[in-house]
Amino acid sequence: MSSVVKAEKITKTYTGKGIPVTAVNEFSLEVQEGDFIAIAGPSGSGKTTILNMIGTLDNPSSGKVFIGNEDASTLPQKKLAELRLQNIGFIFQSYNLIPVLTCQENTEFVLLLQGVPAAERQKRVNEILEIVGLGGMNNRFPRELSGGQQQRVAVARAIVSKPKLVLADEPTANLDSKTGQALIDLMLQLNKEHNVTFLFSTHDSMVMDAAKKLIRLKDGEIEKIEEH
Numbered sequence: 001m002s003s004v005v006k007a008e009k010i011t012k013t014y015t016g017k018g019i020p021v022t023a024v025n026e027f028s029l030e031v032q033e034g035d036f037i038a039i040a041g042p043s044g045s046g047k048t049t050i051l052n053m054i055g056t057l058d059n060p061s062s063g064k065v066f067i068g069n070e071d072a073s074t075l076p077q078k079k080l081a082e083l084r085l086q087n088i089g090f091i092f093q094s095y096n097l098i099p100v101l102t103c104q105e106n107t108e109f110v111l112l113l114q115g116v117p118a119a120e121r122q123k124r125v126n127e128i129l130e131i132v133g134l135g136g137m138n139n140r141f142p143r144e145l146s147g148g149q150q151q152r153v154a155v156a157r158a159i160v161s162k163p164k165l166v167l168a169d170e171p172t173a174n175l176d177s178k179t180g181q182a183l184i185d186l187m188l189q190l191n192k193e194h195n196v197t198f199l200f201s202t203h204d205s206m207v208m209d210a211a212k213k214l215i216r217l218k219d220g221e222i223e224k225i226e227e228h
């Protein structure tokens with residue numbers, strides 16, 4: 001199995017005005033193709049900080065992140081942005097849909113950035129909206145969708161470019177338990193049938209139960225790893 005991303009003893013220390021805060025301390029993880037991993041821990045334990053560093057949205061204070069075999073710290077910004085665009089899909093807790101764009105436009109945004117031609121974009125968007133259960137809703141705006149449907153658009157947008165890895169920061173946090181379970185089932189299906197690799201942060205016991213590997217975090221450090 002090949003390594004999708006690897007974190008090697010990544011540490012993040014925030015040095016604001018007061019005392020420096022070490023949010024994450026020497027966290028290491030290798031994510032392999034096909035993994036379905038959750039990072040769980042109390043509020044403030046460093047989950048989001050870890051995902052941001054693994055997604056190369058934020059730099060570690062020390063330690064290294066590898067995307068495939070590339071050491072992210074040695075790459076120029078432009079190359080890093082390209083590598084991120086080609087390899088990683090993001091699902092944020094707050095959906096982060098663009099309100100003035102329709103489902104179709106929100107979903108195809110990454111494909112536009114990748115220079116995929118219009119006909120191919122249309123085909124892929126239709127396919128993916130069907131997969132996430134939003135077939136035919138291409139022209140709806142986010143405000144015309146429920147929270148669960150908006151989260152599905154966020155999932156569609158994250159997977160439409162067929163990234164190697166999807167990073168999902170508390171994807172079920174704003175959903176009721178039924179909608180949350182449906183979203184987990186969808187991600188499990190994508191993992192099984194389309195070999196999409198997932199790394200979550202979560203407080204949600206349903207996500208923890210679904211995870212094949214569960215990393216319990218405490219005060220920025222790994223407390224325990226459970227394999228299911």
Ligand SMILES: Nc1ncnc2c1ncn2[C@@H]1O[C@H](COP(=O)(O)OP(=O)(O)OP(=O)(O)O)[C@@H](O)[C@H]1O
Pocket residue numbers: 014016021022023041042043044045046047048049050201
């Ligand atoms: N930009 C920042 N500046 C200073 N401290 C920060 C910053 N971002 C996060 N922190 C601190 O780092 C620690 C870890 O935060 P992080 O958001 O990663 O936790 P989390 O586990 O994702 O929490 P939650 O479950 O509440 O989202 C917290 O103590 C937080 O206050």
